[in-house]
Amino acid sequence: MRLFCSFLLTIAALAAEPADWIWTGRYVVTMDPQRRVIENGAIAIRGERILAAGSKSEIERRYQARQRLDRPDAILAPGLIDTHTHAAMSLLRGIADDLRLQDWLEHYIFPAEARNVTPEFVRWGTRLGCLEMLVSGTTTYTDMYYFEDVVAEATKEAGMRGVLGETIIGFPSPDAKTPQDALAFTERFLSRFHDDPLIVPAVAPHAIYTNSDETLQACRALSNRHGAPLVIHLSETKRENEECIAKRKMTPTKALDALGVFNGRTVAAHAVWVDESDLAILKARGVGIAHCPSSNMKLASGVAPVTRMLALDLAVGLGPDGPAGSNNDFNMFEEMDLAAKLQKVFTGDPRNLPAAAAVEMATIRGARALGLEREIGSLEPGKRADLISIRLDRPNAVPLYDVYSQMVYALKGSDVEDVMVNGRLLVRDAQALTLNAAQIEAKASEYREQVQKSLR
Numbered sequence: 001m002r003l004f005c006s007f008l009l010t011i012a013a014l015a016a017e018p019a020d021w022i023w024t025g026r027y028v029v030t031m032d033p034q035r036r037v038i039e040n041g042a043i044a045i046r047g048e049r050i051l052a053a054g055s056k057s058e059i060e061r062r063y064q065a066r067q068r069l070d071r072p073d074a075i076l077a078p079g080l081i082d083t084h085t086h087a088a089m090s091l092l093r094g095i096a097d098d099l100r101l102q103d104w105l106e107h108y109i110f111p112a113e114a115r116n117v118t119p120e121f122v123r124w125g126t127r128l129g130c131l132e133m134l135v136s137g138t139t140t141y142t143d144m145y146y147f148e149d150v151v152a153e154a155t156k157e158a159g160m161r162g163v164l165g166e167t168i169i170g171f172p173s174p175d176a177k178t179p180q181d182a183l184a185f186t187e188r189f190l191s192r193f194h195d196d197p198l199i200v201p202a203v204a205p206h207a208i209y210t211n212s213d214e215t216l217q218a219c220r221a222l223s224n225r226h227g228a229p230l231v232i233h234l235s236e237t238k239r240e241n242e243e244c245i246a247k248r249k250m251t252p253t254k255a256l257d258a259l260g261v262f263n264g265r266t267v268a269a270h271a272v273w274v275d276e277s278d279l280a281i282l283k284a285r286g287v288g289i290a291h292c293p294s295s296n297m298k299l300a301s302g303v304a305p306v307t308r309m310l311a312l313d314l315a316v317g318l319g320p321d322g323p324a325g326s327n328n329d330f331n332m333f334e335e336m337d338l339a340a341k342l343q344k345v346f347t348g349d350p351r352n353l354p355a356a357a358a359v360e361m362a363t364i365r366g367a368r369a370l371g372l373e374r375e376i377g378s379l380e381p382g383k384r385a386d387l388i389s390i391r392l393d394r395p396n397a398v399p400l401y402d403v404y405s406q407m408v409y410a411l412k413g414s415d416v417e418d419v420m421v422n423g424r425l426l427v428r429d430a431q432a433l434t435l436n437a438a439q440i441e442a443k444a445s446e447y448r449e450q451v452q453k454s455l456r
């Protein structure tokens with residue numbers, strides 16, 4: 001009998017398809033079109049991609065894996081997608097808070113950047129940003145900064161996925177004297193990271209009020225020539241809108257549309273001061289929106305009409321924005337929580353932006369905002385193996401009635417235990433495997449000394 005059983009097991013093993021990994025968990029939150037949540041579920045992975053998501057018994061019957069990760073008391077979910085941030089500014093975290101945007105920029109950020117931002121600063125700042133993002137469950141992030149080639153190198157070294165945009169701005173920056181220099185830099189950057197498995201290089205004109213019309217149009221033409229997304233700040237403050245209306249007799253959304261800036265893949269950050277006709281344009285042009293609730297609250301920028309955006313089915317994702325003074329961290333669990341609560345207080349209706357919608361914004365809807373919904377954002381066969389596990393054996397995680405409610409209102413980034421990007425395990429047992437945390441944290445303290453001295 002025993003011989004017969006082992007014979008059957010051998011037959012089963014022979015019949016099973018090979019996989020590199022099987023992950024099992026108490027709940028698998030797939031975010032697939034049916035929004036399946038699979039109790040006692042599992043994911044099979046081969047190479048860079050997901051083979052299948054299903055019940056543990058089914059996956060174990062179908063696949064024979066070289067490696068396993070069993071988390072009987074955890075949620076398995078798609079990796080979280082950050083649609084707007086500035087990673088390297090992590091080295092300026094908390095440099096000055098509780099100020100008006102203009103004071104903060106003119107007296108702290110611009111002088112600190114002018115005196116300190118070098119390729120090495122950007123490398124260490126990006127490493128610190130990636131470390132914090134990875135251990136809190138972010139697997140893809142969207143960046144706008146300087147020396148974006150160095151950002152891309154550091155992101156690849158961490159093993160993370162990035163939509164990375166070189167900033168183009170109408171005054172001298174740390175890596176370009178003129179917008180023409182920045183455009184030339186961007187063109188080299190786009191060519192260098194073309195077809196990279198982890199990096200989507202992007203063109204990032206800072207905003208309408210910091211660039212000439214010619215530069216904005218050149219940015220669109222450049223991104224379309226390379227099939228790259230264009231990322232931009234849009235209607236973040238009331239002042240931006242008032243100045244634009246005074247100068248052009250139209251809102252920033254209408255002005256950018258009139259310039260043709262939305263004629264191609266676009267991700268617009270903030271969209272706080274947008275009216276119904278602006279939303280119609282953003283919808284018609286398929287513009288992805290990065291909603292940044294922490295930043296909008298901390299800088300008193302206002303509240304983006306996200307409830308309305310969702311009713312129109314716009315591709316709205318979430319972003320932490322700036323670690324230096326407008327947030328000051330990269331925690332996507334916090335952004336989900338704040339996005340949901342901010343819409344409730346804004347509309348006076350607690351039914352708006354429910355937990356499941358917030359998880360959607362941090363995963364599949366965020367992927368849509370970036371134009372990457374065929375590759376990431378859900379746990380489905382054929383998609384990139386970008387996934388996380390979140391512990392459920394903590395006081396704040398029990399009891400569990402609804403996984404979405406738990407993810408948005410109770411669980412924290414610090415509950416993330418394992419992280420995989422593109423089939424590669426980057427965090428295990430809450431420890432980063434590709435980045436040297438002690439070294440990065442020591443370096444951050446060194447930079448603090450340097451930045452403080454430079455401002456004296």
Ligand SMILES: [Zn+2]
Nearest residue numbers: 233269321322
């Ligand atoms: Zn920003």
